[in-house]
Amino acid sequence: MRFVIIGGDAAGMSAASKAKRNNPATEVVVLEQTEDVSYSACGIPYNIADAQRDVDDLVVRRAEVFREKQGIDLRLGHRADEIDRAKKRVIGKAGGSSFDVYYDKLLIATGARARMPNIPGKDLPGVKVVRSLEDGRQIKAYLASHRVDKALIVGAGYLGLEMVESLHDRGAQVEVAEFRTELLPWMPRAMAQVVRSELEGKGAKLHLGTEVCDIRPIDGRMKVFTRKDSIETDLVIVATGVDPNSEIADRAGLELGPSRSIAVNKALRTSDPDIFAAGDCADAFHVITGKRVWVPLALRANRSGWAVADNLFGDVVQLPGIVGTSVFKVLDMEVARTGLSVPEAQDEGYDVVEEFVKNRSRAHAHPGNQDIFVHLVAEKKTGRLLGGNIVGKEGAAHRIDALAVALHARMTAEDFFQCDMAYAPPFSPVWDPLLTAANQLLKKLK
């Protein structure tokens, strides 16, 4: 059995390692177009924040380890271009020459790429995206060789806001240009305002409803033109989202899913049973709606990579799907979500009830108490929980998992409210903020 994997990051290397662990006789070939494998892409903003840290700290396992200790045939600098499904071959380029590899089973784990708006000046040396380890190296090299007093981040999604913290920590005055007129549109306005206050309180400037249309070099800096005015800056970080690297699958005639991600079943097989897809290039089923959805996140990438390895010799693992749980940190604020937002739930046809509470992170009178904000969304008819958001300076990131588990368990707000949660004064009020939010939500459901 020759198992070929296109892409050597989270999903690809998880699959490669597990395939070898499951059955050392499996021949595992990984085709990776860059020189980097198996690194923590999500750690890049935090690494950039610290001038002293080497970007290569983010490498989880080095190529030699995969090759020598695990017996994986890892081929760096190998760009796969085409899949010949009839002949079961992957065709591509390495160095100056072509290659052509036979597979018994193939995994497409090509990930996603940073979306770069097509604007004049996007190729200037001071305009960067944050996606690959190489992007991280380039940004750090730029910071080391240029004076960056001001930085402009284009896009206020989670990566854009993580980069606010990162560049703020590097001493830059940070501005953010977001083309949407609302910050974090998946949460209630009062909750987004908490995040906005954190940003502005620490000196970051937010421009909503602002589209960047031109970037011009000027006296060693850059002038960024929006539809309304212009901003001078030393560094531009473009964080306007990602697109799945699904072209190779599309050209091979494989079925695509939402946002042109590669459609896979619960066993991670594409429309060709000999070809799997996993990680940020592939879709998933949403546990709440049962529908296909594209939410490229690291845990799913690792989980689906493992599942592919388990299913090489027949479908052993069926992944039930995701609820889209995510968290990020911006300055001192933890921002977490899971499940459907109100607009998403309404788009799915749910009649929605929502509740938003401001609460405290610790017990009455306990030192160090912080505000914590909890938002819950439920279906009116059944009371079933559909999703929620948590924002706060402590305890938001880990609390979201309790709600994520409740969504997987298809709990109603009442079921959730009855859960026996932990209490001690340093960690929560007697009624955890999650329970208080559920109780308030129940009043609206009655």
Place this chain on the structure above:
Amino acid sequence: MRFVIIGGDAAGMSAASKAKRNNPATEVVVLEQTEDVSYSACGIPYNIADAQRDVDDLVVRRAEVFREKQGIDLRLGHRADEIDRAKKRVIGKAGGSSFDVYYDKLLIATGARARMPNIPGKDLPGVKVVRSLEDGRQIKAYLASHRVDKALIVGAGYLGLEMVESLHDRGAQVEVAEFRTELLPWMPRAMAQVVRSELEGKGAKLHLGTEVCDIRPIDGRMKVFTRKDSIETDLVIVATGVDPNSEIADRAGLELGPSRSIAVNKALRTSDPDIFAAGDCADAFHVITGKRVWVPLALRANRSGWAVADNLFGDVVQLPGIVGTSVFKVLDMEVARTGLSVPEAQDEGYDVVEEFVKNRSRAHAHPGNQDIFVHLVAEKKTGRLLGGNIVGKEGAAHRIDALAVALHARMTAEDFFQCDMAYAPPFSPVWDPLLTAANQLLKKLK
């Protein structure tokens, strides 16, 4: 409708307030034997830790507020002695004289009391328990008026260990005498060792298998005799557990539950339908076993108080029960548990599989990373999760709630492993430690 409540702390005052909110016409009479109501008993160790804080900071709502703003007939210094069920009257003493109050519905919310072993010297002024606000005042007064270089805590349960932190913060050299031969017997030995190392690393001395049998005053200090030797100390804190204040219910012929707590149904009614019991004096159903259990904790006290108020005019609320989730902090360590321990599960007849993992609190290479330890227990036959423990310097306290929700949802280890949890480098590895533990457990279940 006259609703009489015996006991004015968590359960009693929760019931009183909610009864008035539900129906302002309800006459609510609270009989409280002390002069204190509605305070955070769990906050006492943390308050003692700080000489500058007033113990009365822990009062959540003052008596006047209950009386004047909420219209509750709150009678302090009223000790209830007997319940005459035939005449529906509570008989007791207030000041020098007797009282006798008629009830339509009665709530017994008498709480639990610190267990004091019957040893010579237990009444010395330097021997204290930590239960009521008055206990807190006495300990702080003692600390203010005596030099306490050394303190001995008798009992290494959660209160005893919280008091280690508290008195360590006050500058005392702390020793702990525990009659059991094992520390925290509900968790794996390797996990208890983590807590022990934290204690010993910060200078606390632990004497396991050590029974205190005599305390004698000596030169302004005390000499505490164990079966083996003796320890000189300036302060003795007895934290050897609590007993339910159920005698008044027992004398009235009401049915008792485990550990002589007051037996209640899911609507919180005792064996007399006109008498409810709630809080630390009452039992509950365990969600895993379905059996009666006595686990006196603050959330259940508040929850059951509310439920009684809702059920005054007929059973509206049925509480499904508890899983016994609890957490405490000792020095820099968070110690959390939920569900059944291995010995408890075995006593219930479960064939048990358990897994214990050491993991990291943050992503690979993220600064500030700490060890975190997760223990999971499941039923071998079905894979159903039965309980678990989490210990670590960060993220243990809030992570336990995700497991508690899974227990309420009757999830298997596989269900739990499939949950889509949050990931960002400051908060966890890509695979949350809970998921890593579940994955390891699954290998044992297969």
